[in-house]
Amino acid sequence: MGERGRPRHPDRLTPAEWRVVDAVRHGLSNGEIARRRGTSRDAVKFHVGNAVRKLGLAGRAELRAWRGAPADSALGRAGEEEPMLGPIGQVSRTVSDLERAKEFYGDVLGLPHLYTFGDLAFFDCDGVRLFLTAGEPKGAESVLYFRVPDIEGAYDALRARGVEFLGAPHLIFRHESGVEEWMAFFTDPDGHATALMSQVSLG
Numbered sequence: 001m002g003e004r005g006r007p008r009h010p011d012r013l014t015p016a017e018w019r020v021v022d023a024v025r026h027g028l029s030n031g032e033i034a035r036r037r038g039t040s041r042d043a044v045k046f047h048v049g050n051a052v053r054k055l056g057l058a059g060r061a062e063l064r065a066w067r068g069a070p071a072d073s074a075l076g077r078a079g080e081e082e083p084m085l086g087p088i089g090q091v092s093r094t095v096s097d098l099e100r101a102k103e104f105y106g107d108v109l110g111l112p113h114l115y116t117f118g119d120l121a122f123f124d125c126d127g128v129r130l131f132l133t134a135g136e137p138k139g140a141e142s143v144l145y146f147r148v149p150d151i152e153g154a155y156d157a158l159r160a161r162g163v164e165f166l167g168a169p170h171l172i173f174r175h176e177s178g179v180e181e182w183m184a185f186f187t188d189p190d191g192h193a194t195a196l197m198s199q200v201s202l203g
Contacts, residue, residue: 012068017047020044021047021048021063021066025064048060091125093132093133093141094137095135095137096134098116098121106123109163111124120132137191144194150198151197169184169196177201179200180199181198183195
């Protein structure tokens with residue numbers, strides 16, 4: 001007679017446990033993980049406890065700092081290389097109403113919508129992803145500066161779509177080469193500072 005139930009998983013953690021572990025390492029609480037994964041807090045707590053036990057860790061704090069990857073992950077398969085930062089790949093912003101924010105960034109600003117997963121939405125900013133997450137915005141967030149080739153044309157187009165600017169495009173700095181830095185600021189539906197920026201030269 002063979003053993004009943006699920007066969008033993010070939011990795012040290014099950015796929016469900018890996019997903020929860022990654023969420024813990026991302027800094028999410030059990031409640032946040034449960035909401036995003038559409039499960040109960042008890043199920044998340046169960047997976048966290050199993051992972052801590054299997055990995056021989058003291059608790060959640062050690063789990064968050066634990067370095068490990070699934071057996072089939074590409075992480076660590078590449079050769080050793082000198083650590084180097086690449087270009088920025090993603091910026092995040094917390095929004096109170098995800099659907100309203102999606103309409104603003106997608107329909108009004110014209111950013112291509114990549115995908116939405118639960119209360120997370122992603123847009124493409126010419127190769128850099130804008131990551132929106134639903135929640136209660138807390139404190140000041142980074143200003144998003146969108147580079148445009150024609151700041152006056154972009155200003156007029158966005159005003160026609162209902163964007164309220166805090167002021168007209170204005171000169172920020174003139175380089176010795178004659179290149180000028182111009183900017184114009186506006187806010188998103190949550191009041192986050194956002195801007196257009198453009199470099200202008202006579203040549």
